[in-house]
Amino acid sequence: MAKNYINLLRFIILFIFLNFFSSKINAQCAGTDGQKVICDIENPVNESLSLFSLLGGSPVPGGTWSDNNNLKGLDPATGILHPQLITKGGVYQYTYTAPSTAGCTNNKAVVTITIGAFPGVGSQATVCNDSNYFNLFTAFDSNSMGPHSNGQWRNSEGKVIEPSLYIGDIDKKTTLQFTYTVPPVLECSPASKSTTVTVTVLRAPKPGDTQNLILCGTTGLAAYTNLDLNDQLTGEDSGTWTGPGITSETDHNVNLQELFDTSGPGIYSFRYDVLAVPDNFICSNKYSIVFITLEKRLDFTGAKIEVAKDICESEISTATYSAKITQGPDKIPDGTYDVTYTVAGSISGSESIRGFFINGEMNFPISSSYFQQVGKFTINVTNIVSAYSQNSCVDIFNPFSTTLTIYPLPRLNGAVLTSTPTCQNKAGLMQLDAPQLLDGDYRITYNINGDNIATGQTAVIKAVGGKATFEVPGNLNVKSGLSVIIILNIVNITNPTPQCASPANVGGNLTINPLPNATTVNVAVNNYCLNDPVSVAISGLGNLTNAKISYQLSDSNTSTVQTITQAVTNGRIDFVIPAALLSNIGSTKITLLNLTNTVTSCDVNLTNVTDDFILYPLPAAPNVENQQFCKVDEATIANLAPIGTQFKWYNSPTATTPLANTLLLQSGNYYVRETSANGCVSGASMVIVTVSDSPLPVLNSDGQNFCGLKNPTIADLSNNTNVPSTVVWYDAPNAGNLLASSTLLTEQGRYYGFNFPDTGCFSSSYIEVTVTLTSCDDVPNDFFVPDGFSPNGDGTNDSFVIKDIEFLYPDYNLEIYNRYGIEMYRGDKNKPAWDGKNYEKSGIAGGIAPNGVYFYVLHFNKGNKKPQQGRLYLNR
Structure with a gap:
């Protein structure tokens, strides 16, 4: 167990060792934390600072920086910090993150920066009260760093105030002091810092508050003939006015009536200028403007509206619609107007549209949505106002309207065409029964087939109750038999425009009977x-x-x-x-x-x-009278009265054979009977006929000879007979013309004289006289040869002629030559006048002699008188 404890202790010691030394090894990538205290932040040396230089250890470059306080002034890529951009004093951290290289993942180090408080450098400022607000921060010395923003402002009474200072109520020059205090930063100083600024406020000139006027110039200016513009201002300093009607610097009255009469409606501006006091260089001069709007009352009396056109039903889908408003007698000023109108019809509505009056006319579109079916549509203009009117005038306006009509197409669907038989060359009456055809006037186009043929014929019909008639002219019914009438087209002509048309295909027969044959009657x-x-x-x-x-x-x-x-x-x-x-x-x-x-x-x-x-009639015996005749009349039976085919003349009352009508009458008794057309003959009536004669006139010796220069007449010829007072002269022995006593005698003229006493008969015989006019031995032999003539056809001097020479020298002849010696004319008493044309034998082409000088030779051919030569001028 002791052994186990020893092993555990070894493990713990190893774990602590490894962890301790491993942390130390990793920290070396970002370096160690650093810091810096800046109490004199306003010093220019503190404008820029490298944070990387403040890290301890051996930091690996190439990392990134972050601002733990989210302030301004850091460049995250370079680590350069601008401390003066930080708006208040305090302690701030910045983190460096090493680059992501082996062994340096998420390695960080922190730099701490302490910035001392800075209240800024106070200064003096002078401002004008018309800015209303003054920012106290603008009163610092602009050559130094600006103050930190975490301070507090107090006035001269120590009362905390906002930096935005209201100065609009300051009405005179005033100097104010303010203190700005920022809280302490203990690392630099235990006490707060303050600075003082002084602000002098100057009073701006007061142009006053304006009161604008909007007046009706047409009706409302009687009280404004001497308007005091000062009355349109309140709270103003002393100043001067400028504007229309202002004549001097002291003038402040205007006559608006005169201004309107002279310049018309409009917006008139009047400027009021107030100057700053001479020692005030901060406040600017001020002005205010009074706007006086003078409007004109508009009179739309007599205005009218027109729609572009009426249309036919077939145009509904494609038609566009526009209207034009035209001013009445009173001119409507050019400008922008709002028009309100209504459309009344199968589809009704009301719209307002803005448009422009130009030269008394305003055009605007109307939506086609109103006009979708046949009918009449009333477009009624209910109001027009100027778009920018201030409504100072009450315009004169009464609604006015116009009508747009969409006409139906004429329809002959289901129509029947019948006729009444007619005769050749007579008009044929056709009856059209068309239930869908509206009342009105129409023009149809039709063709004729069958025994008569014609194309493109037209007729005008009047439809009433779906029925109409028209005539096929007689000249289209020349042949007897059957004509087929086919209507191809129908046009509504009730209105001048539009004339709506539709195709058709309606046919009917017309029977044409022959005429009686008039040629054999x-x-x-x-x-x-x-x-x-x-x-x-x-x-x-x-x-x-x-x-x-x-x-x-x-x-x-x-x-x-x-x-x-x-x-x-x-x-x-x-x-x-x-x-x-x-x-x-x-x-x-x-x-x-x-x-x-x-x-x-x-x-x-x-x-x-x-x-x-x-x-x-059944004739009675003719009623007759005795009759007298002149022998010269050579009267015959036909001249006896009564005259007529029903009268027959006989030489005895019992004779049965009538005398021939051509039998010459002799003095004696004649008998007449009347025979009617039915063969009835009347009894005979006797007529005593007397035939008388007058003695023949006798011409005096040489009575036929005269001188033509004395212009002898028929009266002179009569005086050369034995019966000068009763002789009458003719130009022919039979059926000649009676010649007046003033008739001029002609050379070799033949005259026939009859004796005609006042109470008697024309002599049955006559004398024949041939007159000569050349017995002029006792008349001076002088005459005049013209020196020129002008054959231009004007009736004056158109020919060259020597007057009266034929009487003095009846055998004369005249020759005319041109300047080349070519004979142009040869004449005598039978051809006395040259008309300016070339002598046919002259050999000169053209026929018309040109203008110029010509030469004549006159041969008298009497009494050995030598020929006379001269020249003449031809000028057309």
Whole structure:
């Protein structure tokens, strides 16, 4: 047992030895704990400290440091500590952890740092009371380390205070002292440490508290024509005003009415400046601003709203909508406005939108969600206000509205198209029964197939109660038979825009009956005596079985339009004209106007289907008078009165053979009878006929010779006869023109003279006179040759002519040459005038003589008078 005890004692000693020496061996990796006491922390040498250098033993470098107190100032990688960053005095530990190398796992050592208390270095500060608060910590000397933060402030009365000092109530220059004390650190000193700071507070200038104004410039400025701006301030020092309407440094009154009238609405600022006292360099000058808002009352009277456009039902899914508000007579200033509007319809709602008035107009979108089905929608603007208005004015506003319409598409679903039979070249009436078609006006497009063909035809229809009609024009119904009418498209034209359209496919038949054949129709009426039945025969009616014919009488017997309807036999109708329509004798015309097939009601107007017939009276013996004739008239039987085909003339009261109408009358007795168209002959009446004559005029000797320069007339010719007062002259012996006494005589003119006394007959014979105008021996032989002419077609001086030369030198001739000696013209009394055109034999092309100088040679050909030469100028 003793042995066992000895062994146990050995084991315990070995265990203690091993554990003791093992701990010592491991501790060497982090070194041994260290410490340092810093009482003069404010010394610049204490700005940086290496903790690693404070470890004992042989610490292994490359480890990491940790701050056991979680303070500032430690770099954990390098172990460099900045003690002056620690904000209060005391004892602080920092642990070094050796690197994880073999044998050094979790090996640590601690360095203890003791920092003495530091209250900072007191100083003096000057501040302005307008900062309201002053932080006493800012009063320390900025060239020294800042004080520790664990101290306490006391005022000059020893009362503990906060470092943030309220100075806003200090109303004059005041100097204050404050003490800052930090608790002791026993390792350095058993007593606390203190420092003193001095703060001088200066009073800032007071610009006063402002009271802004918001006024309606349109209606509310009567009391502000002399506003004292000082009344808009409270608690201010003496200062000066600047702003619109302020005219000097002492001025503090403004006329807001004048300002509004001159500059209009707006926000006007007035600045009040107060200067600091001259020895106050801390407080700055102060100012306050009074804002006076002058608003204008807006008048929206007469404003209107327009929606971009109405649409058709087919556009609902793609349409966008916008509205435009336009100002009324009163201008709405440009700017931002809030508009409230409502939409009333199948979907209703109210919205507010902000937009801009520019040049009196505001455009804004409207949500398409309101417009999802057909109908009328009212957009009503209920309010408009300026977005930045202070509401000082009560605007003049009454709601206004407009309407947007979404029109339905015209629908012909289930429609039926029928017709009434028509005739060739007549309009065909089509009836459209369309239950889904709303009342209104529409334009349809249709095609025609069948016996008649036409495409792209249009018609306007008016639908009422789902029914409408339209006509197929007669010019589309040229052929008889069956036409198929197919409606392809329908457009609603009730409103100018939009005109909603839909395709269609509605068909119906139109029967077209043939017209009667008018080309073969003929009418015939014989002549009848008065009161005899007058029968009319109408033929050429073809295969008609029953017909209606209208006719009219004219000339001696007139009537309104008459109508007969009766069966047709072998293409012919015979009827008797009512006797009441034929009360007058004479020629009467029957005119057929219209032929109607009473089976189909198709009719045709008749053209030039007429016949003339005569109703003759029973003639009485003609009422006659004795008659006189002039021999020169060469009267014949045809000239006797009464005149007419019904009168026949005889040479005796019992003669039966009438005299020929061409038989010349002689003085004597003649007998006349009247024969009617029906062969009735009247009794004979006698007429005494007398045929008279006047003596022939006689021309004086040389009475045909005159001088043309004296402009002789027909009166001069008459004076050269034996009956100057009764002779009359003609330009032809038969059917000539009677010449007035003032008619000028012409050279070699032929005149025919008849004797026509006031009471008598034209002479049956005449004298023929050929006049000469060249008997001018007793007239001076002078004439004028023009020196130029202008053939420009203006009617003045268009030809070169030597006036009257033909009377003095009737055999003259005239030659005209150009400057090259080429003959341009040759004339005489039969060709007296040159019109400026090249002589056809001149050989010069072009036909028109150019402007320039030309030369003439005038040959008199009388009395050995030498030719005359000269020049003339042509200027067009």
